Structures are given as structure tokens and as C-alpha cells.
Amino acid sequence: MTADFLKDLNPVQLQAVKCVEGPELVLAGAGSGKTKVLTYRVAYLVSIGVPLHNILCLTFTNKAANEMRTRINKMLGVEESGKRSYGSWIGTFHSLFGKILRVESKRIGYDQNFSIYDEDDSLRKVKEILRERNLSEDVYAPAAIRARISKLKNSVILPSQFEQSAKSRLDEVTADVYTTYEDRLKKGNAMDFDDLLIKPILLFNRDREALDKYQNRFRFLLVDEYQDTNRAQYVLLKLLAEKHRNLCVVGDDAQSIYSWRGAELQNILDFQTDYPNCKVFRLEQNYRSTGKILKAANSIIVHNKRKLDKELWTENLDGEKLTVIESENDRDEGYKIVQKIRDESIKDKLQLKDFVVLYRTNYQSRALEEAFNRGGIPYVIVGGLAFYKRKEIKDLLAYLRLVVNPLDDESFIRAVNFPPRGIGDVTIEYLRDFAADQGTSLFNAANRAGEIGQIQQRQRGQLRLFCGLIEKYSRLKDGLSLSELTRTISDELQVIRLLKEEGTPEARNRIENIQEFLVGIAEFQSDNPQGTLQEFLSEVTLVADVDRWDTQRNAVTLMTVHAAKGLEFPVVFVSGLEEGLFPLPAKEQDELEEERRLFYVAVTRAEKKVYLSHTRERYRFGKLSFQTPSRFLSEIESNLLDRERSSRQTAQRALWEATGTFSQLAPSLDHVDGATEEEAAKQPEHKEGRSIPKLKVGSIVHHQFFGDGKVIDMLGKGDNERVVVLFGANQKKQLMVRYANLRLVK
DNA sequence: TTAATTTGCACCTAC
DNA sequence: TGCAAATTAA
Numbered sequence: 001m002t003a004d005f006l007k008d009l010n011p012v013q014l015q016a017v018k019c020v021e022g023p024e025l026v027l028a029g030a031g032s033g034k035t036k037v038l039t040y041r042v043a044y045l046v047s048i049g050v051p052l053h054n055i056l057c058l059t060f061t062n063k064a065a066n067e068m069r070t071r072i073n074k075m076l077g078v079e080e081s082g083k084r085s086y087g088s089w090i091g092t093f094h095s096l097f098g099k100i101l102r103v104e105s106k107r108i109g110y111d112q113n114f115s116i117y118d119e120d121d122s123l124r125k126v127k128e129i130l131r132e133r134n135l136s137e138d139v140y141a142p143a144a145i146r147a148r149i150s151k152l153k154n155s156v157i158l159p160s161q162f163e164q165s166a167k168s169r170l171d172e173v174t175a176d177v178y179t180t181y182e183d184r185l186k187k188g189n190a191m192d193f194d195d196l197l198i199k200p201i202l203l204f205n206r207d208r209e210a211l212d213k214y215q216n217r218f219r220f221l222l223v224d225e226y227q228d229t230n231r232a233q234y235v236l237l238k239l240l241a242e243k244h245r246n247l248c249v250v251g252d253d254a255q256s257i258y259s260w261r262g263a264e265l266q267n268i269l270d271f272q273t274d275y276p277n278c279k280v281f282r283l284e285q286n287y288r289s290t291g292k293i294l295k296a297a298n299s300i301i302v303h304n305k306r307k308l309d310k311e312l313w314t315e316n317l318d319g320e321k322l323t324v325i326e327s328e329n330d331r332d333e334g335y336k337i338v339q340k341i342r343d344e345s346i347k348d349k350l351q352l353k354d355f356v357v358l359y360r361t362n363y364q365s366r367a368l369e370e371a372f373n374r375g376g377i378p379y380v381i382v383g384g385l386a387f388y389k390r391k392e393i394k395d396l397l398a399y400l401r402l403v404v405n406p407l408d409d410e411s412f413i414r415a416v417n418f419p420p421r422g423i424g425d426v427t428i429e430y431l432r433d434f435a436a437d438q439g440t441s442l443f444n445a446a447n448r449a450g451e452i453g454q455i456q457q458r459q460r461g462q463l464r465l466f467c468g469l470i471e472k473y474s475r476l477k478d479g480l481s482l483s484e485l486t487r488t489i490s491d492e493l494q495v496i497r498l499l500k501e502e503g504t505p506e507a508r509n510r511i512e513n514i515q516e517f518l519v520g521i522a523e524f525q526s527d528n529p530q531g532t533l534q535e536f537l538s539e540v541t542l543v544a545d546v547d548r549w550d551t552q553r554n555a556v557t558l559m560t561v562h563a564a565k566g567l568e569f570p571v572v573f574v575s576g577l578e579e580g581l582f583p584l585p586a587k588e589q590d591e592l593e594e595e596r597r598l599f600y601v602a603v604t605r606a607e608k609k610v611y612l613s614h615t616r617e618r619y620r621f622g623k624l625s626f627q628t629p630s631r632f633l634s635e636i637e638s639n640l641l642d643r644e645r646s647s648r649q650t651a652q653r654a655l656w657e658a659t660g661t662f663s664q665l666a667p668s669l670d671h672v673d674g675a676t677e678e679e680a681a682k683q684p685e686h687k688e689g690r691s692i693p694k695l696k697v698g699s700i701v702h703h704q705f706f707g708d709g710k711v712i713d714m715l716g717k718g719d720n721e722r723v724v725v726l727f728g729a730n731q732k733k734q735l736m737v738r739y740a741n742l743r744l745v746k
Numbered sequence: 747t748t749a750a751t752t753t754g755c756a757c758c759t760a761c
Numbered sequence: 762t763g764c765a766a767a768t769t770a771a
Binding site for chain 1: 762763
Binding site: 060061062092093094095118119193194196197257258260261360361362363364383386420422423424425426427459541542543544545546560561562563581584598620621622 | 747748755756757758759760761
């Protein structure tokens with residue numbers, strides 16, 4: 001193939017792409033074509049004869065990975081036959097090393113079907129251990145201990161090492177809990193997120209042969225967002241790159257915003273000393289933002305001390321000044337943002353998806369959401385409570401996890417009393433004692449409940465039924481497809497019927513979530529015909545909410561600044577720019593500098609226009625508190641700012657208040673919290689929205705997985721519209737029209 | 747054992 | 762304010 005695609009690179013980008021051998025550091029400012037360099041570099045490597053499977057490309061989110069995979073496939077002219085066929089070499093650290101661990105599990109004493117614990121699961125384990133030791137949760141906050149353990153693991157400090165360096169009583173307790181925690185996870189054939197990074201290190205250190213294999217396989221390493229790597233990721237890269245030394249990292253120290261989960265800014269600051277003969281390229285030309293936005297961003301970041309030298313410039317037009325909006329309170333802030341979006345979308349012919357509203361903390365989304373509902377502007381919230389963390393979904397997942405890995409005690413505890421079977425804390429405690437005594441799992445203990453004297457007859461019966469159920473599903477799992485199995489479980493547990501009986505809005509919401517979950521499984525299956533249950537479970541645990549974000553939908557996006565990293569929008573609103581909120585209270589200089597980088601990230605998302613919003617008063621902890629403008633606002637050169645003062649209540653706003661109260665009574669607005677993308681946009685789709693077929697009872701439709709079927713019933717309306725479709729002889733499915741991607745056949 | 751009620755705390759982000 | 766844990770009643 002020819003490499004004439006290289007002509008759309010600027011000189012520095014071109015050099016960075018064509019530098020093939022040896023370590024390479026690409027310092028890429030915001031909007032300077034970082035992703036472009038990475039994708040073009042992969043394409044270039046392939047064009048000079050490097051086989052794709054010799055390239056490993058690591059990103060921080062699945063979204064970034066998918067985007068790059070698509071772009072690269074396109075450049076290489078690779079057909080996208082089944083999303084994954086050419087994609088095994090690109091992904092997040094966690095997912096790729098998770099896959100390697102599945103293959104190599106035996107070498108580190110794990111079974112191939114290990115469970116992956118999320119933070120909630122780990123936290124439960126930590127609590128369990130503290131309780132066993134009679135340690136007060138008031139003195140030893142479980143969440144703090146869990147965070148410390150996670151930090152230790154991210155820093156590649158093993159329990160034995162930490163034990164020796166323990167200085168305080170808290171250290172001793174942490175060391176003790178850490179040791180037991182590791183032991184429990186191993187016994188339960190489970191790993192937490194951090195294990196997915198630290199276990200490969202242990203494997204490679206211990207097993208030369210394994211390291212050799214992967215060093216040879218991944219002869220070219222590319223890493224995105226290098227400034228956000230932690231110690232474990234750093235060590236992992238060092239090990240893999242040792243032999244061929246072809247490590248190319250791309251990042252921007254000014255955008256390092258994850259120190260709280262162990263990211264070490266030092267990694268990127270030290271790259272040149274770690275790899276002395278490395279080539280360094282600086283991408284300083286910005287293609288995204290207007291001149292004024294860029295000047296403002298630069299004037300913010302100069303206030304930081306700890307950084308590499310770099311100043312972004314652009315050939316783009318100067319553009320408009322940044323507008324500072326002052327509001328009376330958080331409600332007023334929402335109102336003003338909604339008004340601005342209305343005006344601008346008409347005036348500048350912008351679509352709703354061109355706007356994003358950013359905030360520092362998730363709770364701020366509530367007030368904004370209310371404003372969007374009242375204003376009738378479709379919106380999408382990204383983040384918040386991730387889909388797969390919702391109770392009803394985790395409960396169902398617990399069954400699947402237990403079927404795959406019967407040693408998984410956390411999943412046992414979840415599943416055994418869902419729906420309620422009269423198995424409570426007391427019975428669990430008896431099972432725990434027995435299991436500990438026999439050195440076995442809770443599931444095994446439950447199977448032998450007859451041998452445990454303290455357990456009541458009634459509970460024994462229930463446990464027997466439960467174990468029978470799990471065993472039945474284990475037998476069924478090879479005969480049924482993934483979605484059939486899940487549907488069988490959810491049908492037999494009668495979860496939907498039980499929720500229907502509850503009849504509350506929350507219950508209805510849960511039913512919808514469960515239905516969406518079932519559709520999600522069907523989609524996974526059609527994307528991955530060979531995909532196993534265990535692969536589905538890993539994927540589910542490792543997706544972020546941004547990954548599920550549908551960028552095609554024509555709605556305003558609401559998200560945290562963290563979630564917005566790597567994204568761009570024509571118009572950006574940064575809300576809540578007040579002391580104590582953005583920046584959040586910082587104890588140390590480093591923390592304040594990270595808040596400033598976060599603000600820098602927020603501003604540099606914008607292409608054309610930035611609004612910076614702050615309020616005089618805001619509800620915090622349920623009561624009104626006085627707010628002062630963020631120091632960051634005064635750090636921006638004042639000739640770049642326009643200020644819009646808070647004005648007294650206008651007639652227009654009074655009308656808004658009145659209609660707002662009124663429309664709150666309307667049934668379509670009766671949901672309050674926990675809203676995310678699937679329930680958020682209450683308005684009909686605008687012109688650009690995904691085309692949704694007009695269905696009626698009797699229509700023949702095609703589903704990519706289930707095939708052709710006949711619509712026999714329709715429920716709900718708007719975004720909640722669902723259809724019951726009869727596929728084949730008697731396979732009835734209820735699908736959400738918005739997600740099922742049905743094609744109207746007749 | 748569970749459901750109902752009160753209390754207590756958080757508003758720090760996410761693979 | 763809004764949720765989760767703790768406490769009490771049934």
C-alpha cells in the first residue's frame with residue numbers, strides 16, 4: 001500500500017509518525033492532533049511492513065480505542081467485519097491485560113474463569129474483613145482503607161513489603177487487611193481492577209518465558225494519555241519495551257487529571273531520563289480552538305509550577321471573548337444556560353449536540369437537569385451511576401458471575417437473597433463460619449447446609465433450592481445462547497413481575513433497565529458470535545459510561561470535566577466556577593495544580609465559544625451556601641472576558657418559574673433522579689437523530705440477532721416505546737424501539 | 747428475618 | 762437534598 005496519506009500531516013506530526021525505532025515522546029497539547037499522530041503512526045508502521053499483530057496500542061477508555069480502531073481500519077482499507085476481527089491489538093490497559101491474564105491464568109495460580117471485582121465488590125470485602133477483626137468502621141473508614149490498598153497496588157507495593165514499612169496503627173491495620181484481602185480474592189478466583197495491571201507484572205517478573213513471548217509479540221508499543229499512567233502501568237510498559245525498545249508515548253502534562261487514582265505526572269516528566277536516547281516531538285499547533293480560547297487556556301496554565309515548557313498557538317481566527325455568567329443560585333444558573341443554548345442554537349444554526357455543559361462534581365447535574373426538563377431541551381447525561389452498577393443489573397449479573405465462577409463469594413451473597421428468599425445476615429454468617437472452617441466457598445457451604453446445625457430448617461430448604469437453581473444454569477449455559485440463558489434466569493426469578501407489582505416509578509425504571517440489559521446482551525452476542533459469557537462479564541465490568549454514549553443523538557451533553565477529556569465541542573459551558581467547588585478544597589499545592597489542569601482541560605474542549613458560569617448561592621448538603629467566584633476566573637487575562645452580571649428577576653423568568661412549576665405536574669416529567677441518557681431526552685428526536693421506524697401491531701421487523709419477527713404488542717411512548725415481537729414459532733421478545741435497532745420489513 | 751423508620755453523612759472524579 | 766446504614770417494630 002502507499003503512504004500518501006501522510007500528506008495531511010504538518011511537519012512535526014510527520015516526523016513523529018515516521019520515527020519508527022526506539023523510544024519516542026510526543027508532547028501533544030490540547031487539540032494538536034494527538035490521536036491523528038497515533039492512528040497515522042500505526043497505519044504507517046503497517047505500510048512499511050510491520051504486521052498488525054506486532055503492534056500494541058493502549059488507551060484509557062474503550063471509546064478512544066474504538067475510535068482509533070475505526071480510523072485505522074478505514075485508512076488501511078480493512079472491512080469492519082465483526083467489530084473485533086482486527087482489533088485485538090488496541091484497547092484499554094485493563095481490558096487488554098485482562099485478556100492476557102485469562103490466557104496465562106494457570107501460570108499465576110488462577111483459573112481462567114476468574115471474576116473481576118469492581119470497587120463496590122472490593123469495598124464489601126474490606127468491610128467483611130474489618131468486621132471479622134472487630135475493628136470499628138468509625139475509626140477505620142472502610143472506603144479509606146480500600147483506597148489505600150488500591151493506591152498501594154497501583155504503586156506495585158505488595159502486602160509483605162508494606163507490612164515492613166508500616167509506621168502507624170493505621171498502616172498496620174491497612175497491611176493486615178491488605179494481606180487478608182489478597183488472600184480472599186485469590187481463594188475466590190477473583191481479581192480487582194488493580195490486579196489486572198499488577199498481576200501481569202508479577203507474571204512477567206516470575207516467568208521469563210511469558211515475558212519473552214509478549215515482548216516478541218508486541219514489538220511496537222504505543223500509549224495514549226501517558227500523563228495519566230500510574231506506577232503499575234509504567235512498570236508494565238518498561239518490562240514489555242525492554243527488548244525492542246520501540247515505545248512511543250503520547251501525552252500532555254498539562255492534562256494530567258487522575259492523580260487520585262494513582263497517576264504519576266512524574267512518568268511523563270521523567271520519560272526523557274528513563275529513556276535517555278529518546279526522540280522528543282512537540283505538537284504545539286492547535287487546530288481546535290479559536291485564538292482567544294487558546295490565549296485564555298494558556299493564561300490559566302502558566303499559574304502552575306510543575307510542568308513542561310510548551311505554549312500552544314493556532315492559525316484559527318481569534319473568535320469571540322469568553323463569557324462569564326453570574327447567577328443568583330444554581331437554579332438560575334441552569335435557567336441561564338438553557339436560555340443561552342436556545343438563543344445560540346437559533347442564531348448560529350448550531351445543533352443541540354454541539355453544546356456541552358461541564359461540571360466538577362456529578363451532583364451538580366441535578367439542578368441542570370431540572371432546567372433542561374423545564375426548558376424542554378433534550379439532553380444526555382454521561383456518567384453518574386454507571387448502567388452496570390445499578391442494583392437490579394448487578395443482582396442479575398451476580399447470577400451469571402456465580403454460574404461462571406462458583407467460588408465468587410461476593411456474587412453468592414448478592415444472588416442468594418435476590419429476590420428475597422429469607423436468607424439474611426444471620427444465615428450468611430453461619431455459612432461464612434462453616435466455609436472458613438472448611439476452607440471452602442460460600443456456595444459450597446450452602447450446598448452442604450444440611451451439615452450446619454445452626455441453620456434453620458426453612459433456610460436450609462431455601463438454600464437447597466437456590467443451589468439447585470445455580471447448578472441448573474451451569475448445565476444450561478453450554479446449551480443455550482448467552483441471551484437465552486440470561487432471559488431464562490430473569491424470567492424464572494420473576495424479577496419483572498415482582499417489580500411490576502411494586503408499581504412505583506422507580507420500579508418501572510428498573511424494569512426498563514433490565515430490558516435494556518437483555519437487549520445489550522443480544523447486541524453483544526451479534527457483535528461477538530463466538531463471545532462467551534465470561535467475556536461478556538469482563539467487558540461489562542470494564543466499560544465506562546462514556547463508552548456507551550451515543551454521539552449521534554441530537555441532544556445537549558452534560559458531563560463531568562473528567563469524562564470530557566479527549567472530546568471536543570463547538571460550544572462549552574463550564575458551570576459551578578466557585579471556590580470550594582471548582583477548585584474543590586485543596587490541601588496541598590499539587591492538588592490545586594491538578595484542579596487547575598482540570599479547568600484547563602475544560603476550556604480546551606471548546607472550538608468556538610466558552611461560557612464560564614458561577615453563582616452567588618448554591619444548595620450544598622441540602623442547605624443554601626454563599627459562594628465566591630473561583631480564583632481561576634481571575635487568573636484569565638481580563639481582556640479575554642465578557643461579563644454578564646446577574647440581573648433582577650425579569651418578567652420572562654417569572655413566566656419560566658410559573659410554567660416550570662406547572663409542567664412539573666405533567667406525567668412525562670415525573671422522574672427525578674438517577675436519570676441518564678436512556679431516560680433523559682424527553683423531547684422528540686430532532687432532524688439529525690437516529691432514524692427510528694414507525695411501527696404498529698402487525699408490522700414485520702428485522703432484528704440483527706433474532707432475525708425476522710412480527711410485532712404483536714406495543715407499550716410506552718417516545719423514548720420508552722417498547723414492542724413485543726414474536727420471532728419464529730414462539731420466541732417472544734420485548735424490545736425497546738430506541739435500542740433494538742429494528743428494521744421495518746413490511 | 748424483614749420492612750419501616752430514623753439517623754447520619756456527603757458534594758471526589760472512574761478503569 | 763438524598764442515599765445508605767443503623768435501629769426499631771412486627
